[in-house]
Amino acid sequence: MSRAAILAILGVQGFCALVVVADLVIHILGLRTTPIPWHWREMLEVGAVIGLVLGTAMGFVALRRSEVRRTRLEDQLQAASGEFGKLLDRRFEEWALTPAERDVALFSVKGLTLSEMAALRGTSEGTIKAQTAAVYRKAGVGGRAQLVSHFVEDLMGEALMPPDPSGSPD
Numbered sequence: 001m002s003r004a005a006i007l008a009i010l011g012v013q014g015f016c017a018l019v020v021v022a023d024l025v026i027h028i029l030g031l032r033t034t035p036i037p038w039h040w041r042e043m044l045e046v047g048a049v050i051g052l053v054l055g056t057a058m059g060f061v062a063l064r065r066s067e068v069r070r071t072r073l074e075d076q077l078q079a080a081s082g083e084f085g086k087l088l089d090r091r092f093e094e095w096a097l098t099p100a101e102r103d104v105a106l107f108s109v110k111g112l113t114l115s116e117m118a119a120l121r122g123t124s125e126g127t128i129k130a131q132t133a134a135v136y137r138k139a140g141v142g143g144r145a146q147l148v149s150h151f152v153e154d155l156m157g158e159a160l161m162p163p164d165p166s167g168s169p170d
Helices: 003-029 036-094 100-112 114-121 125-141 145-158
Strands: none
Touching: 003 036, 036 100, 036 145, 100 114, 100 125, 100 145, 114 125, 125 145
């Protein structure tokens, strides 16, 4: 539905609501001595009904579009999440990480502290430090931030990188 159509429907609804409320207030306060002619009242009521029906239809369309969009975005998020998991698995295989190093690398990407990792793995913080050092060495990064950055760059791809000002391919 176009923006102009939506504004027109809202205009009809607003005008009808204003006239009905004004007529009611005038009647309650006794400001009018003669009633509105019946044909004007019927036209007003028909306009109000049309406005209500169109407003209900517009609300239904908007709700349906919102639901379709929400579903599409949830599907995209689920796909991205699955792809990120696949990306992690591929990199962990490329780097030949042990199962313990995989756990530590995943915990690092998730942002857990050394003590949280140690508690989850049932090991000491010293062991976790050694495993994270092995992960960083095998991945060719200097720390957690570079490890996370590595995955972000993989997800973004070359298309989102700013062009090289020198004009050289790399």
